[in-house]
Amino acid sequence: MHSTINEDLRAAGHRLTRTRRAVLDVLERTKYPLSASELYQRLQRNKVSIDLVTVYRTLTVLRDIGLVAQIELHQEGQARFEIQHGREHHHHIRCQTCGKIADLLLCPLKKITAFIEKETKFIVNEHTLEFSGLCPKCQ
């Protein structure tokens, strides 16, 4: 766990507690974004006893300071979270049959963002981009 994580938390008036360490730890070791309840289940399996409410609150803090990214996939009905810290901005693809989520280590939106700002006079701060379809196994 990088030392700047502690600093980032402190800078926002937060502490790096055992709970937050455990949440970051699970997210660091998982290769796809987890929902709050999935994260909760993994913590329990690891014999880390943290209330689901605390998982939600922890994710909110980590997201607000930018250590974690919140991802909402189409029609999933629940948010997912993955480590942002030290990783490149990227997007995802999800299988409509089995639910598998894979990273797309790219972002094709630089030029189109500039174009949209020019056309709409909005200032663009964020975007969401997700693909869905059938994974190799489910075709």
Next chain:
Amino acid sequence: MHSTINEDLRAAGHRLTRTRRAVLDVLERTKYPLSASELYQRLQRNKVSIDLVTVYRTLTVLRDIGLVAQIELHQEGQARFEIQHGREHHHHIRCQTCGKIADLLLCPLKKITAFIEKETKFIVNEHTLEFSGLCPKCQ
């Protein structure tokens, strides 16, 4: 209201009822995607008495046969719906301050979709793309 709407419904074993007509009517006249409860409120204002549950069920039917598009904007916590029938596929931008939603009458993802299919071996069926930022008034 186009005649093929009735045909599309019938083909899926549904009827074009007064209720569905009213829902489509409101959506046709609105320039941005509406949530179920916003739609419900507008129906009431128009003296059309339809239960909120029926609004949800109607939107599900219309979405499933492709007459209506379901849109989920980042962190909004509720789905929105807009007319798809007879309109071009497009995307949206939302103001983080006032919530204003504007159409982006474009889709920049043809090439990148082909690239992703080649790289991941997924078959891509859908994508979501939304931008957010500050509208001209809120800057």
Next chain:
DNA sequence: TCTCTAATTGCAAGTCTATTGCAATTACCA
């Protein structure tokens, strides 16, 4: 090390969006 305060946490309850069960109503076709 001790103390004090603010941050953190757990538990219970609440909120909000959306769904489901079921009986009553309605549309449509034979």
Next chain:
DNA sequence: TGGTAATTGCAATAGACTTGCAATTAGAGA
């Protein structure tokens, strides 16, 4: 003009997420 399947309303339920509050804990400063 029935008969039947689709539609609708109302009540209850589900599920994700949030809030209130009191108890606990972290850690800065004495």
